[in-house]
Amino acid sequence: MKEKDYYRKRHHPQRNFSEANVRLYNTILDLDIKTIFEFGCGIGRHIERLSSWGYEVNGCDISPKCVKEAKKNDLKVFIGDETKLHKVGKKDLVFTNSVLCHMSNPTQAIKHLERIASKYLIFCECVTKDNDFWWIHDYKGKVIHTIDSHLDNGATYKIYLCEF
Ligand SMILES: C[S@@+](CC[C@H](N)C(=O)[O-])C[C@H]1O[C@@H](n2cnc3c(N)ncnc32)[C@H](O)[C@@H]1O
Numbered sequence: 001m002k003e004k005d006y007y008r009k010r011h012h013p014q015r016n017f018s019e020a021n022v023r024l025y026n027t028i029l030d031l032d033i034k035t036i037f038e039f040g041c042g043i044g045r046h047i048e049r050l051s052s053w054g055y056e057v058n059g060c061d062i063s064p065k066c067v068k069e070a071k072k073n074d075l076k077v078f079i080g081d082e083t084k085l086h087k088v089g090k091k092d093l094v095f096t097n098s099v100l101c102h103m104s105n106p107t108q109a110i111k112h113l114e115r116i117a118s119k120y121l122i123f124c125e126c127v128t129k130d131n132d133f134w135w136i137h138d139y140k141g142k143v144i145h146t147i148d149s150h151l152d153n154g155a156t157y158k159i160y161l162c163e164f
Pocket residue numbers: 007008010012014039040041042043044045046060061062063066080081082096097098099102103
């Protein structure tokens with residue numbers, strides 16, 4: 001099955017929060033921002049939390065099932081992949097969590113996300129010991145710092161924080 005068809009049919013009911021997610025939130029809370037866009041938001045667990053903290057958050061995901069569930073919680077999300085990102089205007093912060101590593105070619109997505117981000121961009125992506133994800137974390141943008149968060153299964157979450 002083609003990569004996109006696979007994700008269109010899937011539903012990722014992730015609700016728990018890992019140590020890497022807490023690091024992501026701590027990174028976001030330190031920034032002077034109001035508006036946020038999440039690419040590949042799944043059922044919207046981060047959007048829900050960040051909205052409850054007062055941020056104005058929007059997102060999109062390729063999976064209609066995920067977006068339907070997110071909408072039940074009144075989250076501002078739409079069904080779409082990187083080909084729909086031209087519809088999104090500037091936001092203070094753009095982030096992804098565990099999305100680009102699932103894409104065989106994230107170039108178009110990264111180009112749009114860099115355009116949408118007026119202040120900051122965060123890529124929080126998983127790298128396994130064997131690098132068996134598609135994207136192997138070679139982002140060459142304006143990285144301020146990277147944070148490594150090691151998981152029990154030997155994988156690492158790498159958080160790239162970039163300033164524009
Ligand atoms: C591991 S889940 C992470 C979901 C969410 N970011 C989170 O942390 O809860 C990966 C998500 O990326 C979405 N995805 C995969 N490829 C995508 C693409 N090309 N455009 C938009 N979303 C995509 C999947 O549908 C899935 O919801």
